[in-house]
Amino acid sequence: MQKENFIDKILNAGLKNTKYRLSIIELLSESKELLTAYNIREELLKKKIKINLSTVYRTVDKLVETKILNRINLENEKNAMYEYNREKHHHFLICENCNKIVPIYSCPIDKYELELEEKSGFQIKGHKIEFYGICEDCQKA
Amino acid sequence: MQKENFIDKILNAGLKNTKYRLSIIELLSESKELLTAYNIREELLKKKIKINLSTVYRTVDKLVETKILNRINLENEKNAMYEYNREKHHHFLICENCNKIVPIYSCPIDKYELELEEKSGFQIKGHKIEFYGICEDCQKA
DNA sequence: GTGTAAATGCGAATGATTCGCATTTGAGCG
């Protein structure tokens, strides 16, 4: 059962299993959207789970530290957003008109990073890419 | 003379030529580093130019709008940073240890963006890339 | 020079995130 799996993740991370941790992980694992701390609070409230906003922040901090969640800071959004870490490297394509956020599961960078390591002397650990444009729906309108 | 050139840019942008605009543009055009609003204020102070922080923000806003400057929001920095717009497409390579920020003037993306347009239906207008790693100096230490 | 909109200074407001501290809770242990 998925829930047991999440509890294992929490415990393996050395964290206590609390209802808030479990419900935030469940929420994000089921969400196709990125959610802000505030959104998370709202969504849990819909499920009759009342949680203090400070606790949301502290909880997602821990879950990001332990790589159960990812924190995403997008150029156009002032609030941090969170997603369940599905362990699949990805980037985002964002509509400048309607702010739709689409994950992209291909990555153009592999070889280039090697070149860059040679040229720069850096040992490269990661990268972040965002693409901006106008989505199909917004082009029509 | 460079200064006349900057005044032209300001006027062509439909802005009034003020000492603050000119000195911020001069400062950033001479800087190899990205500067925050606060940094800009500090640097001008060193040159005996006293400017209110609100004015720094309002000035860089206008200069970004008119594409004389670029605003850069990096993942690890909480404050926005500004650079003179040298009209050369670039990305940044950032040392996770010493926070050194190195601009990279090559771009790995051209073909990939076309593929992405076809696959996604988006009309792509731009992208943002940051690379993270450990710089040569920090690797030694 | 005059007039007027734009620019500036200053202090207050905003808003996301963090912090301090009192209280509660989870998990190991007997």
Added chain:
DNA sequence: CGCTCAAATGCGAATCATTCGCATTTACAC
């Protein structure tokens, strides 16, 4: 199962970058 203690939580206040309101000053067109 009850006990203990660190970790988690709630709540209100603090922080800090950025923005705003408003009174005053300035640039520039006439």
